[in-house]
Amino acid sequence: MTTKLFGEPIPRREDPRLVSGAGRYLDDLGPDALAVAFVRSPHAHARIIDIDVTDALDVDGLVAIYTYEDLAGRVAEPLPVLIPHPALHAPRTAHPLANGVVRHVGEAVAMVVATDRYVAEDVCDRIRVGYRPLPAVVGIDAACAATHRVHEDVPDNTAARLVQEVGDAPAAIAAAPYRLELELEIERSASMPMEGRGVYARWDAADRSLRVYSSTQTSTSLRFALATKLELPVDRVEVVTPDVGGGFGVKIVHPWPEEVLVPWAAIRLGRELRWTEDRREHFVASAHERGQRHRVRVGFDADGRLRGLDVTFWHDNGAYTPYGIIVPVITATQLLGPYRPGAYRVEFASLYTNTVQVTPYRGAGRPQGVYAMERTMDAIAQQLGIDRATVRERNFIQPEQMPYDHGMIFQDGRPLIYDSGDYPAAMAMLKELVGWDDFAAYRERARAAGRRVGIGLACYVEGTGVGPYEGAHVRVETTGQVVVATGLTSQGQGHETVFAQVAADALGVPIDDVTVVTGDTRRFKYAVGTFASRAAVMSGSAVALAAGKVRDKAVRIAAEALEADPGDLEIVDGAVQVKGDPAARIALGTVAALANPLRYSFDAQTALATQFAKAARVDRPPVADDDEPGLEATDYYSPIRSTFAYGMHAAIVETDPETADIRVLRYCVVHDCGNLINPRIVAGQVHGGVAQGIGGALYERLAYDRDGQLLNASFMDFLMPYASEVPAIEIAHLQTPSPLNPLGVKGAGEAGVIPGSAVLASAIEDAEGFRISRMPISPSELWELRQRHATGASPADRDPADRDPVDREGS
Amino acid sequence: MTEVRHDVRLRVNGVERSAAAPARRLLSDFLRHDLRLTGTHVGCEHGVCGACTVLVDGRPMRSCLLFAVSVDGAEITTVEGCRSGDGGLGPVQQAFLECHGLQCGFCTPGFITTITAYLAEHPDPTEEEAREAIGGNLCRCTGYVNIVASVLRAAELIRSGGRPA
Numbered sequence: 001m002t003t004k005l006f007g008e009p010i011p012r013r014e015d016p017r018l019v020s021g022a023g024r025y026l027d028d029l030g031p032d033a034l035a036v037a038f039v040r041s042p043h044a045h046a047r048i049i050d051i052d053v054t055d056a057l058d059v060d061g062l063v064a065i066y067t068y069e070d071l072a073g074r075v076a077e078p079l080p081v082l083i084p085h086p087a088l089h090a091p092r093t094a095h096p097l098a099n100g101v102v103r104h105v106g107e108a109v110a111m112v113v114a115t116d117r118y119v120a121e122d123v124c125d126r127i128r129v130g131y132r133p134l135p136a137v138v139g140i141d142a143a144c145a146a147t148h149r150v151h152e153d154v155p156d157n158t159a160a161r162l163v164q165e166v167g168d169a170p171a172a173i174a175a176a177p178y179r180l181e182l183e184l185e186i187e188r189s190a191s192m193p194m195e196g197r198g199v200y201a202r203w204d205a206a207d208r209s210l211r212v213y214s215s216t217q218t219s220t221s222l223r224f225a226l227a228t229k230l231e232l233p234v235d236r237v238e239v240v241t242p243d244v245g246g247g248f249g250v251k252i253v254h255p256w257p258e259e260v261l262v263p264w265a266a267i268r269l270g271r272e273l274r275w276t277e278d279r280r281e282h283f284v285a286s287a288h289e290r291g292q293r294h295r296v297r298v299g300f301d302a303d304g305r306l307r308g309l310d311v312t313f314w315h316d317n318g319a320y321t322p323y324g325i326i327v328p329v330i331t332a333t334q335l336l337g338p339y340r341p342g343a344y345r346v347e348f349a350s351l352y353t354n355t356v357q358v359t360p361y362r363g364a365g366r367p368q369g370v371y372a373m374e375r376t377m378d379a380i381a382q383q384l385g386i387d388r389a390t391v392r393e394r395n396f397i398q399p400e401q402m403p404y405d406h407g408m409i410f411q412d413g414r415p416l417i418y419d420s421g422d423y424p425a426a427m428a429m430l431k432e433l434v435g436w437d438d439f440a441a442y443r444e445r446a447r448a449a450g451r452r453v454g455i456g457l458a459c460y461v462e463g464t465g466v467g468p469y470e471g472a473h474v475r476v477e478t479t480g481q482v483v484v485a486t487g488l489t490s491q492g493q494g495h496e497t498v499f500a501q502v503a504a505d506a507l508g509v510p511i512d513d514v515t516v517v518t519g520d521t522r523r524f525k526y527a528v529g530t531f532a533s534r535a536a537v538m539s540g541s542a543v544a545l546a547a548g549k550v551r552d553k554a555v556r557i558a559a560e561a562l563e564a565d566p567g568d569l570e571i572v573d574g575a576v577q578v579k580g581d582p583a584a585r586i587a588l589g590t591v592a593a594l595a596n597p598l599r600y601s602f603d604a605q606t607a608l609a610t611q612f613a614k615a616a617r618v619d620r621p622p623v624a625d626d627d628e629p630g631l632e633a634t635d636y637y638s639p640i641r642s643t644f645a646y647g648m649h650a651a652i653v654e655t656d657p658e659t660a661d662i663r664v665l666r667y668c669v670v671h672d673c674g675n676l677i678n679p680r681i682v683a684g685q686v687h688g689g690v691a692q693g694i695g696g697a698l699y700e701r702l703a704y705d706r707d708g709q710l711l712n713a714s715f716m717d718f719l720m721p722y723a724s725e726v727p728a729i730e731i732a733h734l735q736t737p738s739p740l741n742p743l744g745v746k747g748a749g750e751a752g753v754i755p756g757s758a759v760l761a762s763a764i765e766d767a768e769g770f771r772i773s774r775m776p777i778s779p780s781e782l783w784e785l786r787q788r789h790a791t792g793a794s795p796a797d798r799d800p801a802d803r804d805p806v807d808r809e810g811s
Numbered sequence: 812m813t814e815v816r817h818d819v820r821l822r823v824n825g826v827e828r829s830a831a832a833p834a835r836r837l838l839s840d841f842l843r844h845d846l847r848l849t850g851t852h853v854g855c856e857h858g859v860c861g862a863c864t865v866l867v868d869g870r871p872m873r874s875c876l877l878f879a880v881s882v883d884g885a886e887i888t889t890v891e892g893c894r895s896g897d898g899g900l901g902p903v904q905q906a907f908l909e910c911h912g913l914q915c916g917f918c919t920p921g922f923i924t925t926i927t928a929y930l931a932e933h934p935d936p937t938e939e940e941a942r943e944a945i946g947g948n949l950c951r952c953t954g955y956v957n958i959v960a961s962v963l964r965a966a967e968l969i970r971s972g973g974r975p976a
Binding site for chain 1: 813814833835836840843844847848849850851852853854855856857859860862889890891893894900904905907908909911913914915916917918919920923942943945946947948949950951952953954955956957958959
């Protein structure tokens with residue numbers, strides 16, 4: 001038998017090239033291309049008075065300078081609103097180059113093309129832009145106050161307002177024996193992949209065709225967007241995603257201004273052009289996420305069971321809404337986690353500010369929602385004096401209640417119905433893993449030694465594998481080599497490995513015979529993209545379906561050649577053989593040759609398929625009406641709705657009694673993403689997510705001042721975890737298969753990051769004994785909270801109005 | 812306004828290389844764009860992330876903080892030069908593959924050069940020392956768990972003669 005690969009932790013097939021410097025990332029391409037750089041706004045909000053290029057014109061190596069005035073046709077229009085939503089009543093997007101007004105620091109004002117990047121930046125330095133500054137709207141308070149406007153025609157700075165209700169939550173809360181109200185806030189962070197964005201474009205004037213390479217999470221959709229923007233037939237545009245140095249959500253946005261402008265100028269100039277985003281540009285000109293303030297009202301009974309939950313939250317969407325309101329929509333729905341909320345009402349406002357736009361970052365609204373819900377669970381436990389795990393257990397949806405319909409609409413426009421899961425089992429596993437029941441004794445021992453420790457936990461449910469579809473093409477060459485192509489892209493998730501595992505199993509071939517191509521529209525044209533923990537579910541299922549079709553066809557053709565019943569055949573190690581009689585076999589490569597009836601041969605293998613090679617069946621055409629030549633097939637997987645993975649995390653922290661330094665001593669994860677295709681890769685995804693969760697909880701924030709200047713737009717000042725900040729991560733897996741897809745898998749990409757702020761807030765609160773309601777939290781903030789708490793001003797009871805999110809970054 | 816170019820000669824991965832470059836050309840750009848050795852990556856352009864780390868006369872340095880002209884005549888090792896003598900993967904590269912020490916791979920070259928230099932002087936690190944050794948390099952994908960494991964595995968491979976056990 002061929003070894004089954006599904007479920008095996010095999011090493012990654014992309015690694016030999018990536019560890020040896022042979023990867024091909026965007027900036028590695030087009031060594032002879034001209035370089036592009038941008039003049040970007042230094043103001044958060046300003047009117048552009050004039051742009052003077054006089055001093056720039058004599059720079060040796062300058063090729064072209066463009067401003068908005070040079071743009072025409074659809075390139076001059078605002079960028080698309082990618083995901084329209086009925087509640088998004090005032091969507092606004094940027095122009096590729098600012099059209100008279102800039103609305104955040106970093107917005108592109110002029111584009112420069114030169115012989116190399118150094119020269120292009122010299123030119124940028126010599127372009128003088130006259131601005132008339134306008135008042136900047138920074139932070140949720142300023143956006144709500146609407147004393148000033150981000151967009152002249154949006155007087156309340158509100159892009160969207162959405163209410164979803166199941167039952168009558170206010171009435172249920174009013175009638176509940178116990179009630180709480182909490183104000184919970186999370187600050188901005190960002191995806192911050194190690195490789196920024198980048199675009200490289202080549203125009204073939206004779207062929208009138210464009211090839212664009214982009215460090216994107218969606219090559220297929222970028223292709224359609226570019227064809228539209230540049231007014232080219234779609235079949236004259238190809239988009240290729242090379243190796244991508246991380247995405248984490250930010251690269252799903254498209255087309256970026258630069259993705260439109262670089263190809264546009266390449267066509268205009270008839271030259272190859274490349275733009276590589278630098279780190280400062282990435283901070284001020286791509287996207288951020290997370291900034292939200294939540295007000296939770298909850299009613300519950302004496303056992304801690306929820307009667308009603310009423311959540312209002314404010315989402316800072318930055319200056320533009322190219323990705324719609326997906327992030328707050330996800331918060332609104334995924335806040336519910338593994339719990340039955342009783343009656344539920346959620347309302348949010350999505351607000352414009354003069355800051356970088358907000359689009360999904362790994363987790364995409366879930367970290368905020370889980371934080372709001374889990375902080376609430378902890379508050380209920382504290383009020384009633386019940387163990388925090390017990391309160392959660394009492395509110396869990398039970399396995400026998402699956403599938404569980406929340407009666408809401410999820411981010412894919414489809415019902416929020418959980419497909420499977422065993423939350424009580426996961427909690428039992430987590431308590432065992434972290435030693436929940438033994439912690440009191442550990443705390444006492446630590447206390448006796450003068451140490452302060454705390455334990456926290458948090459649960460989440462994550463809708464993964466959102467539609468609408470993904471597809472795959474599987475082809476067997478006459479050499480027996482199998483080529484799998486799928487349209488979605490890769491940013492480090494190991495798709496070349498896991499899709500090969502799926503295809504090799506489905507076809508019965510050694511994995512070394514399988515090659516996987518992703519993110520290249522020349523190879524597969526229809527796809528959605530890599531986001532929302534969807535690749536394994538969507539493309540994995542499509543690969544399995546397409547490979548199954550190829551397998552069926554191979555068996556049918558081989559049955560004829562072997563004069564056997566198809567039901568008696570199996571594919572083992574790349575050959576179709578009669579079960580129990582391995583001598584009667586035919587190699588898949590030969591089957592592939594036979595699958596393509598030929599007039600002309602070019603080697604011994606293909607000679608087998610020519611018209612005089614065998615006794616022909618003259619009673620039917622060489623290719624049947626319902627058949628096609630070749631041993632290949634395309635199939636698509638389109639799910640009825642999302643599949644819901646889940647997990648529970650626990651952390652033990654130590655806080656320094658003197659300095660308030662916060663150290664994570666242990667971090668435990670119980671994770672259920674259904675069947676695991678490659679456990680090693682899933683564990684890696686969890687590790688990376690946890691590190692980002694810890695970063696978001698303790699270190700990462702984007703600090704804007706009142707004028708909309710981003711004060712920490714560098715790796716010196718925006719603190720991401722190094723190895724010294726990430727503890728060993730202990731993981732236990734449950735595997736509750738999804739009933740929705742052929743592989744029984746659920747997504748795993750975002751999982752690790754989701755409960756980070758919730759679990760660490762819970763642990764720090766446990767160590768300190770007072771409520772933590774703002775994250776991230778730094779040692780100096782914790783120290784200040786201690787002082788407030790000691791003087792009787794309980795942090796949880798502060799008036800929300802006295803907190804200005806704009807200028808609280810003291811470091 | 813034409814920039815003056817200077818001849819820069821380096822011995823890169825054991826091979827004499829030279830090109831003319833302006834004085835302000837960073838070593839990272841010189842390696843990547845003039846010598847077309849694109850294995851060295853640039854993640855922050857200000858010396859914080861460590862992705863661009865190369866060995867200059869055996870010592871790990873941030874090539875985004877060095878001018879190419881300032882290291883004229885130096886011996887440079889990039890990730891492309893961290894292969895084993897027979898052209899296969901070197902022990903650190905092999906360890907990353909075995910331990911799933913990378914995901915997107917963008918930061919990996921800087922880790923591999925850094926670890927190569929570290930293990931040359933510390934052949935048998937503890938786990939804590941391994942973590943300390945990579946403490947100056949940023950990775951956004953792995954949470955460092957498997958990179959620490961890769962350091963330990965690489966040390967093991969080197970001690971056993973560079974071959975997988």
